[in-house]
Amino acid sequence: MSLPFRGNPYSGSPLDRASDRRDDPAFVAGHLRDPGTLFVPVWRSRNLMRLGPDGAEAVLLSASMATLLGVAERPWALLGLDRGRAVFAVDLSAEDDPLASMDGLEGAAFADLREAAGLLPAPEAAILAHARALMHWRSRQRFCGACGAACEPxxxxxxxxxxxxxxxxxxRxxxxxxxxxxxxxxxxxRALLAHNRRFPVARMFSTLAGFVEPGESLEEAVAxxxxxxxxxxxGAVRYHSSQPWPFPSSIMLGFVAEAADPTLMLDAEEIAEARWFSRDDLREPERVGIRxxxxxxxxxxxxxxWVEQVQR
Structure with missing residues (x-):
């Protein structure tokens, strides 16, 4: 399989992350005051969107809306610049209903980002994923893991x-x-797919996956x-591509691995069923009873x- 030529969902953000300007207080404060600045709200790990039968769109807050919500007193972070205009994430989780006092947001609602899979434009999905992941980290790093004292941004x-x-x-x-x-x-x-006992969808078969352990290379983790x-x-392990996965805070590193022997000995506590599938099987998964x-x-x-034998 050749290297892929297209990005994965939640990647490809259009923002310049401006990492070299984050420690410039005047730069940051100026953009926080700028009426053209936009804010990506996150509420209890959900993103603000308008969902419809034909698609979805991210809903960002204007500076005036964010001011009404008291952004300065809430967890926030600079995501980056969009053609010079700043974009910040802001966590509104402390509010029971953050939209109650906001006008101009008809049809918008906080929803799980995964509900909009394939509906959001790719750049918008990347920005929402970035905001979700960063605010998740902020909410879990309020205290120091070394001494237990409070942390400040x-x-x-x-x-x-x-x-x-x-x-x-x-x-993290x-x-x-x-x-x-x-x-x-x-x-x-053939390709090996398995149904993990934790999968919420019956008959869904997917690739194997797992977290990298300390002192382990990526190839060793695959094996x-x-x-x-x-x-x-x-045997051979080849890199394919990667994907931000902010559910809650992972990076998925994709590989293709070759096995010499198809004999399976499943971990019964983890894997309910696993099978080797042909390309024809996976072109019509319903025919073989899987999703x-x-x-x-x-x-x-x-x-x-793999099914399409994608070429660069």
């Missing part, structure tokens, strides 16, 4: 500084590998997870790229 919301021991805490992203395992079975290349979950040993992963997932991308 610095660097335009990208650092939490401990008021006790002075430790600086930075946004947990790396997870996700891999499509292939093998020749009866002379035909370990496949062996632990399916009892299969893999593929969500369209916004890199798992779906790995499967479809």
């Amino acid at each position: 610095r660097s335009a919301g990208h650092v939490m500084l401990c008021t006790g021991c002075g430790a600086s805490h930075f946004p 992203t947990d790396p997870a590998v996700i891999m499509l395992v292939t093998c020749r079975v009866e002379g035909e290349e 370990r997870e496949v062996r632990e979950e399916a009892g299969v040993r893999v 593929l992963p969500r369209p916004d997932s890199i798992a779906r991308r790995l499967i479809l790229d």
